[in-house]
Amino acid sequence: MSREQEGAVRPDDAGVTVSIVVPVYNGGEAFRSCLEGLAALNPGPLEVLVVADGESDGAWRYAERYGARVIRLETNGGAARARNCGAGQARGSVVFFVDADVVLHRDAVGRVMERFRRHPSLPR
Numbered sequence: 427m428s429r430e431q432e433g434a435v436r437p438d439d440a441g442v443t444v445s446i447v448v449p450v451y452n453g454g455e456a457f458r459s460c461l462e463g464l465a466a467l468n469p470g471p472l473e474v475l476v477v478a479d480g481e482s483d484g485a486w487r488y489a490e491r492y493g494a495r496v497i498r499l500e501t502n503g504g505a506a507r508a509r510n511c512g513a514g515q516a517r518g519s520v521v522f523f524v525d526a527d528v529v530l531h532r533d534a535v536g537r538v539m540e541r542f543r544r545h546p547s548l549p550r
Contacts, residue, residue, distance in 0.1 A: 442542045442550075443472040444535050445518030448494075448526055449508030450478055453485040456527035461492040463529035469536050472518045477508040485526075519550045 446464060450457055464474050476489035480502030489496050497511055505525070513521050520542060524530060542548055 441519055442539045443518040444520045444522050444538055445516035446471045446474045446522045446524055446535075447509055447512030447516060448474065448476045448489075448524050449505045449512065450476055450481060450485050450489070450526040451502055451505075451508075452481045452483040453488075453526040454483065457485050458488055459529050460524065460526055461488055461494070463532075464494075464524070465492050466532055467530060467535050468532055469539070471522070471535050473516070475512040475516060477512040479503060479505070479508040 448460065448464075453460070464471075474489075474492075474494040476486060476494040476496050478486035478489070478496060478498045480499050486496045486498055495515075497515060499508065499511065509523055513523075520538060522535070522538060542550070
């Protein structure tokens, strides 16, 4: 899912890049749907970081197959800890959090980028 190497996503005029952080604990089928939705985003994010929060179902393996950067935490510490861990490693100018059971609309990243382009005073 990282499109940085492919050159598909570059900072725009306002320097807007989006990192998506997804905390997951035993995500199951809903998580696979989430990953499929993230792969279909147009434009795509700079990167997708999946934080496997002490999970035991191997959900992180699915994330790797979809090209996400995976951060594995040994023990479950909750979604907030996982989000903070992902945010700390995100490279985008905007960090977008998505729960593992959510499927984003195909143009969600484009809408976020447009919002920041129109309102450059928004904090990043």
